[in-house]
Amino acid sequence: MPVPRVVLQEYLSLLNDAMLTEDPQTREVRLLRAWGVLRYILAGPMNCEHCKTPVRLAIPVTSERISGETVVFACLCTNCTFQELDVAHRIIMQAGGLRVEYSHQDRAS
Numbered sequence: 001m002p003v004p005r006v007v008l009q010e011y012l013s014l015l016n017d018a019m020l021t022e023d024p025q026t027r028e029v030r031l032l033r034a035w036g037v038l039r040y041i042l043a044g045p046m047n048c049e050h051c052k053t054p055v056r057l058a059i060p061v062t063s064e065r066i067s068g069e070t071v072v073f074a075c076l077c078t079n080c081t082f083q084e085l086d087v088a089h090r091i092i093m094q095a096g097g098l099r100v101e102y103s104h105q106d107r108a109s
Helices: 005-020 024-043 078-087 104-108
Strands: 061-065 070-073 088-095 098-103
Touching (some): 005 024, 024 088, 024 098, 088 104
Antiparallel strands (some): 061 070, 088 098
């Protein structure tokens, strides 16, 4: 299946933006998004584990819930990620050495 040109351009743009970013946190976010786009290019969309919506940027999410439970998701859509952050102490989005964390307090901002 040929890759749509716009998706390939998005991937290359995210890589370029990440390399030009001085802030380490922003660079990690952009590289993680680029990894998600590459995963989409190679395997196609995945479905959100909560709502089954097709997700283009499928990035694994680990939720450390306020209850003490830890839940790992292979893929969540944006809406379900925000809903998960409502019940989590923090969520971790990670692929290889790329790691971005969001805390429950980030949800309020």
